[in-house]
Amino acid sequence: MWLLKINGPKDYDIELVGPYYDTKRPPYIILSHTWSQVPGEELTYQDMKRIQTLFAKRYAPDPEAQQELTAYTQRAGWTKIRSCCASALADGFEYAWVDTVCIDKTSSAELSEAINSMYRWYQQALRCFVFLEDIHSTNIQDMQHCRWFSRGWTLQELLAPKHVLFYNSDWHLIGWLREETMCRTLESITKIDYAYLSGYASIRRASVACRMSWASKRVTTRVEDLAYCLLGIFGIHMPLLYGEGNRAFIRLQEEICHTSEDQSIFAWQQTPFLGTTDNVGLLAPSPVCFQKSSELVPMAKHDDKFGFSLTKGRVQFRTITDQKKRYLVLRCRTRSNYHICILNIYRLRSAEEEYVRRSSLHSITYSDFVLRYGKNQAEQISLLSHIGENFEHDNSIKYIEIKDVPTQNSGYRLKQCWPSMSYDWVQAIITVSLFRDFTSLSALYFQHDKNASPDFLAVFSADGPEDGPGLEWDSVHVYANLSIQAFKEAYKNEVLGSNVGELSSALDKVPGLANKVHLRGEEVWDIGGGAHVKVCVSRDHKLLRDSIAAAGIFAGSDWADVARNLDEFRINPSP
Structure with a gap:
């Protein structure tokens, strides 16, 4: 982990130091922000190294070096770093971490390690400074249209740190996350329950579907990052494969299935319409499918007869189905009215006992569940976890x-x-x-x-x-x-x-x-x-x-x- 050491209030007092490992890492603050939408305005690890070299020559009569240094320090990215370090120094901190310059993105190994460690880095920071460049006042209510709340990476940056401070475009403090008014405002903006924002409850207590719903309306520049930005939210570590597209989100869900028995991960819907004709696997193609899953919670586990396992692209379910095997009962329900989730499934090929699901999601009341399925015996059923683009089946439309x-x-x-x-x-x-x-x-x-x-x-x-x-x-x-x-x-x-x-x-x-x-x-x-x-x-x-x-x-x-x-x-x- 590379850090910025703040030796004083001047620009040349900021230097990139490290790498540090867990046991010898000094206390630090961490910056959360959205990258500039203007190309070339953000700095990189290599830029920061070059700036240090140019600062070392600041007294030398070298006009070209001074011109190059001026070009760097006039970028919006440097202004952001300088203001962050000034705020950190004012609060008594000597080290800061900023993702743009503290990760060597030319090294795939370092980038992979950083992304897999990022949730922990934000969690261990003594402070997290959130810079909202599109907010010009200190009015909390003005935050609702801020771009920061629409980005995928900022979700973990909101939830992981213990102390989060929000600053406007002039680096004036808007407020602390733990404040009652701030928490209630962010609950309305993010649709994340107050208990998780305030720190009263660990996000690990939220169901898989609920946590997915928090990311359902967020976006990333690269499609793979929709999965990678959620690694820390679910405590998952996995290699990065840029170029795999939506397959990254499938891999994330597969890893979650290996570590969790929460069946709400299957309680998603690709569209809000029942009766959709989309043929899909058991796993969701995107976080957007969980937009309406925030109220789902796992049902209490009384025995092992309603479990599942994932092997080689197939999910082996032991659960209750209807007599024609058209519906599959999930062990999860709505939190408020106790409606149990039901998946619509169909046989993949007439000669095989292998199934896929429809992209719709049904729910029934507990009393209806007992009436319809109360006497049914649990049985084993196999479903495909996902369906490739070129997949063919004989259930012709x-x-x-x-x-x-x-x-x-x-x-x-x-x-x-x-x-x-x-x-x-x-x-x-x-x-x-x-x-x-x-x-x-x-x-x-x-x-x-x-x-x-x-x-x-x-x-x-x-x-x-x-x-x-x-x-x-x-x-x-x-x-x-x-x-x-x-x-x-x-x-x-x-x-x-x-x-x-x-x-x-x-x-x-x-x-x-x-x-x-x-x-x-x-x-x-x-x-x-x-x-x-x-x-x-x-x-x-x-x-x-x-x-x-x-x-x-x-x-x-x-x-x-x-x-x-x-x-x-x-x-x-x-x-």
């Missing part, structure tokens, strides 16, 4: 295309769509994906322009069992304003029933559906060798027909206005 001629001047417009839906603007065809081992669920909510007319909610369930694919639907006549969020909350637990026929009890719980009319239908047919089948819904069912037909009006809507109203709901129109 087909499509059910539901079409009908739009009702002219029907007065209906598509208000919301859940979860994922493909809509053909020209032919007014709704496309639902069809899988052999997976039930695809979709819902459309249509609203009439006139308040006197009822709204419609159309729910579709497409299934591809080996004895022939099928489509089930349920059209609901809505006489009151429907909250799609309320529908989702009631609906998502019943999703585990894997068909629309089991949704009635969920729909009964939705506010706004007290006076409703259900029409349910089912179409089963032989796909044969074709990849697409077009199904025309029977005109005998007027409510459903009008619901589908109303989608035709959507083609004439202003897309920008509709998109703004959809919020987290997504419509994927065909090009």
Whole structure:
């Protein structure tokens, strides 16, 4: 570990010394900052060495050396180092560590050691000075839009040190992390619980999913650093392989699986939509998948029958599944309402007992869990930990295309769509994906322009069992304003029933559906060798027909206005 020794208040009093090892390292302060966005403004280890050489010649009549030294000391990086050292000296410290000049990044071995040791270096520092160059006041409330809170590396720099001081662009103190007001403000900004920020609780007590969620909205310049910046957060050491891309995050999760039994690491979702058609392995491709996992905690371990092990790219689970092995129960739950996490899985190949997961995440109440799975025996099941870009499997995707001629001047417009839906603007065809081992669920909510007319909610369930694919639907006549969020909350637990026929009890719980009319239908047919089948819904069912037909009006809507109203709901129109 290299350090800056501060021998006095002058620029030439700052010198790079070391390397120091753990047993002989002097007390030091450490700097946390964001690198300048202007190329060439930050200094390097080699620059610092050169500056020391030039300072040694400061009394020599060498104009070129003086010009070179001036060029170095006029950089924003040097101003930052000088101000940091001045603050350290004022607080009685003689040594400082600044990542830009204290790591020789031309040495891959030194860089790897530094990144694997960085959390510990910040933890052992007597003070951590956080320099917020884009904050010009000392008002704590102005910190919420600071760039420092969006960077990946600064997460460990916030959590590891015992004493963190925040400075504005003029190096005026804004406040200490341990102060009540500062802690509450940072809790709001970072979504990290007060207990962890204040030091009352160790971050090791937070679940894996919760810690991942802290990094879910942070970014790094290099994609690999999204994994490397989290090594200390999880107490992991692993070699750096720049160029491996997203594989770095997979390796990080694999290392966590070797050291932790916390199954919340599998409780992530790639999109906020249930019924997504993405084929993924058990491990997340990016921290962004944990954005909604902050409330998850591991369940108490009563015995060893619900464990897992990771070997050679496969996770061997011993857990509870449903009879058709379409859902897998994780040993983790939500902290507040005790909802247990469920993964949707499907068999990779018909001839093998090997599974992958969908990128959606379900949850059910504890009472529903006992009702559905309480008598099920734990069994062994194998899932792929990740799927490569060129991976092939025989669970081929087909499509059910539901079409009908739009009702002219029907007065209906598509208000919301859940979860994922493909809509053909020209032919007014709704496309639902069809899988052999997976039930695809979709819902459309249509609203009439006139308040006197009822709204419609159309729910579709497409299934591809080996004895022939099928489509089930349920059209609901809505006489009151429907909250799609309320529908989702009631609906998502019943999703585990894997068909629309089991949704009635969920729909009964939705506010706004007290006076409703259900029409349910089912179409089963032989796909044969074709990849697409077009199904025309029977005109005998007027409510459903009008619901589908109303989608035709959507083609004439202003897309920008509709998109703004959809919020987290997504419509994927065909090009």
